[in-house]
Amino acid sequence: MKTASISKYRPFPPVQLPDRTWPDQTITTAPIWCSVDLRDGNQALPQPMSVEEKLEFFDVLCRVGFKQIEIGFPSAADTEFNFCRRLIEENRIPEDVTIQILVQTREHLIRRSFEAIAGAKKAIVHIYNSTSPLQRRVTFSDATREQIRDIAIEGAKLVKELVPTIPNTEVILQYSPESFSDTELDFALECCNGVIDVWQPTPERKMIVNLPDTVQWATPNIHADMIEWMCRHLKSRESLLVSLHTHNDRGTGTAATELGLMAGADRVEGTLFGNGERTGNLDIVNVALNMNSHGIPTGLDFSDLTSLRQVYEKVTRMTVGERHPYAGELVFTAFSGSHQDAIKKGLDRREKETQGDPELAWGVPYLTIDPQDIGRSYEAIIRINSQSGKGGIAYILDREHGLDLPKTMHPQVGKRIYDLADELGRELTADEIRDAFYRLFANVELPLSVKDYELVHHTTERGQVACSATIELYGEERKIHGLGNGPINAFVQAMQGAGMKDFKVTDYRSHAVRGGSDANAAAYVQVQHDDGRILWGCGIDPSIEMAGLKALVTGWNLLRA
Structure with missing residues (x-):
């Protein structure tokens, strides 16, 4: 409104009620x-x-x-x-x-x-x-x-x-x-x-x-x-x-x-x-x-x-606005990375705490009520665009696609995926997030891929396993062999014998993929390069051993990306 127009308006007169009582009341x-x-x-x-x-x-x-x-x-x-x-x-x-x-x-x-x-x-x-x-x-x-x-x-x-x-x-x-x-x-x-x-x-x-x-x-x-x-x-x-x-x-x-x-x-x-x-x-x-x-x-x-x-x-033939309280399409949606992370932590913690106390009072950051109580679902709470953060992307991968990423992997994955959203200039769907994760962080096969792999558990060395693998590195096929105290360690030793080891394995996690059509396992391997860089790789395979191997290979490849 133009300043000159304001002179036509007058303030509404107050009510003379000095002993008003309503400010001390509550709705019960x-x-x-x-x-x-x-x-x-x-x-x-x-x-x-x-x-x-x-x-x-x-x-x-x-x-x-x-x-x-x-x-x-x-x-x-x-x-x-x-x-x-x-x-x-x-x-x-x-x-x-x-x-x-x-x-x-x-x-x-x-x-x-x-x-x-x-x-x-x-x-x-x-x-x-x-x-x-x-x-x-x-x-x-x-x-x-x-x-x-x-x-x-x-x-x-x-x-x-x-x-x-x-x-x-x-x-x-x-x-x-x-x-x-x-x-x-x-x-x-x-x-x-x-x-x-x-x-x-x-x-x-x-x-x-x-x-x-x-x-x-x-x-x-x-x-x-x-x-x-x-x-x-x-x-x-x-x-x-x-x-x-x-x-x-x-x-x-x-x-x-x-x-x-x-x-x-x-x-x-x-x-x-x-x-x-x-x-x-x-x-x-x-x-x-x-x-x-x-x-x-x-x-x-x-x-x-x-x-x-x-x-x-x-x-x-009217529409309810996207930000309309309770009913709007986006009112239980967080795009902000810090909000997403807090919601994910709150929901995860509540899921654990309510197992012992089903009547536990509601308390999740940024959510005044449980969306399920009005027929909404958690799947729509966190959505991803260029303003999103690591916690929100991890939430989508977990809730929508059954991939429980290690917490220290969240920043690595979060940055790449919200950079993609920024590049596209729009929100990413849950399936697009899954596809981007698979493309960038799971079963990555360049420059190194495993063409054949054989593991022998019975060796002359007690508690040791031997592996024999056919790999392709920068388009050239070769065979490598190693002996270690487990499948991943044996492959690491094979890589070392071939002059390919410039890293160490610093963490390993695995779980069954929830809700998928196939009985897949997901493995996560953290590798630290000799120059100090730390990255995670993910492997997905019906075999837990092969999932771990694919995670290691992915981590090695990502160090060279």
Whole structure:
């Protein structure tokens, strides 16, 4: 924004609440959740959902565990009305789920809404009218506060009058002073209390007072002050459910909701993945999984978040961003080398520690939750590009391809492979990493290769083995022989006899390759050149002896690369 433009804006006034208590509160229990995907989310779509798509989404929301679902604005369009009727007439609403409909406080719209919900076991009738000074001035042509308050009161009276016309439906009233976020608190209170006086809720028959952050004008702490102020001053507080409905204009929908709950709210409205007008609604997935990450049960099941995201993207034709909390494609992915190394160490250590304590508290660097708990897999956590490090590449080779590289081999392998990613200018796939490892570090046969190898374990020297090998060195074939205390040592002695030994073997490891189609063994041999250079070579073969030999030859060749 240009500096000259800033003069047109004003700071949002703070709430005078010096004895605020919400900063000392913590969230210990989940609120009542209400999905507004099928109404608020749907009306924000470039192409609204069809009835069939809404039915599919409704079923998904029920499976997730939502007990209150705002299904639409049935008085606004035939599609909305017909969807509501299909839910009721086809008995699609589970016994423990309450549908919610939205309607402006206008007589003909309220009457049409009652026609829509007739026959439902239980329904929330959500009435609203705009209350802010800006809306009063612009939308309602300078209407007075009294006129706006009376709209709310008359709407509540009509709802109460119509309840007996659908005797088989339990009606719960919800009132929203729309644009509460920039309405004077005393006037928002006046409107809400006027509706409360009409409805006369009781602790057994509660009313919902919804305080929407329709447009985010202020920081989350001011929103929390507003919620705490209202909770203190509303009539019949014990007979009310105070509800939050935060939008995300300032990018703080989650924070505003969490602080609003600390300030005394009982209920939360929002959508999956934050779909909604402008920058969207509160993302209920985000808030619920934040609670889960602190050990708080929410009643919502996001254990298969990938499938949920697929349904959402299909019926809404929206996409979940790659960095979207919890659900994004890359949120459990580390490209940074230091992050990758820490994640690998954390996962390896946890795997060992949980064998003795299955209930061990979660603790892996850079991962606030276990990705498996929401249907993600570890295979996608570490991915490799030019910013990656040795730990991440070793992790991929281990988890994806069953190759457990010695730790001191990680830098050697890591540098070559992330140099390759840098050269290509893109991320490497797990298979590309495996292929590069095999090409650069496993069974390398130039300039030296073994054409034939024979090992004799029974010799005149006790504990010794003899080897006889046909090798090709720089295109020339020759035979070498050696005697040693094992297969690798015997070959080293053969190389020494042929004038080829300018190194010493300083380490050796081996293991079975996990998850491969063949029963291969992997061996790793560390060689130190006479000039001090230290390198690892890897050999892979069905025979553990041949794998070790190939690892030694690879190390020798790499010293000459």
